[in-house]
Amino acid sequence: MDKGRTNRINKTDSKCDKKSGVPVSVSDSLVLDHSYGGDGEDIQVVREEETYSVQEDEKRSQWRVGRRVVELGVLADGLSSCQLCGQPLQLSNCVGENKFGLAHVLLIKCQFTDCRLMNEVPTDSQHQTPNGRNAWDVNTKLAAGMLNEGFGETHVNSLLAALNIPSVSRKTLKNREREVGQQLGQMAEETCNKSLQEEMKL
Structure with a gap:
């Protein structure tokens, strides 16, 4: 995490779109606006x-x-x-x-x-x-x-x-x-x- 500004989760997974049923790949970086917890940060x-x-x-x-x-x-x-x-x-x-x-x-x-x-x-x-x-x-x-x-x-x-x-x-x-x-x-x-x-x- 870059000093609490963003959380980057490197993860590769395969999921399906609930509407179309088409497999969706979740990979590379998932960028969140900010941290809601973890690493002892309140x-x-x-x-x-x-x-x-x-x-x-x-x-x-x-x-x-x-x-x-x-x-x-x-x-x-x-x-x-x-x-x-x-x-x-x-x-x-x-x-x-x-x-x-x-x-x-x-x-x-x-x-x-x-x-x-x-x-x-x-x-x-x-x-x-x-x-x-x-x-x-x-x-x-x-x-x-x-x-x-x-x-x-x-x-x-x-x-x-x-x-x-x-x-x-x-x-x-x-x-x-x-x-x-x-x-x-x-x-x-x-x-x-x-x-x-x-x-x-x-």
Whole structure:
């Protein structure tokens, strides 16, 4: 296994297609997205750090591992031009990423000779919370889905692990749950007041 990034199983076997009954040869390399276990490797859930930087030289290609939740329009706008010289950016020039729950900020270096600026390109949009702080939309929507379906942190991160998506910290989830909970409470109160007024008119 290449440092946990892929598992290659060299195996030669003969099986039959269930639909056609035609023998199918399973050989060479069977490449899996990631390891679900074995070799003493466990899926680790980030619980304390909300922001995780992988800018170190030995982890330059870490952003290529696994999957990400990306708002394509936001990413396209971020790659459209360098923040300094205005030249188009290329995703292949990414040298690292900063993680904020399911949202990420890609660090992409401008390849224009006279610039070389390190651009921060987000993968998601943001909104302002009632306390005046900015929050990533995808994390708030995740919290809303959790409350709606009755999922907890363990369930969510287990699902993300199965999809090979980086896990979300407990702190991030709790903060977004509080934000969503306040909004749901206000909506419930408004609905009750509206129903009460309509009933009084009868």
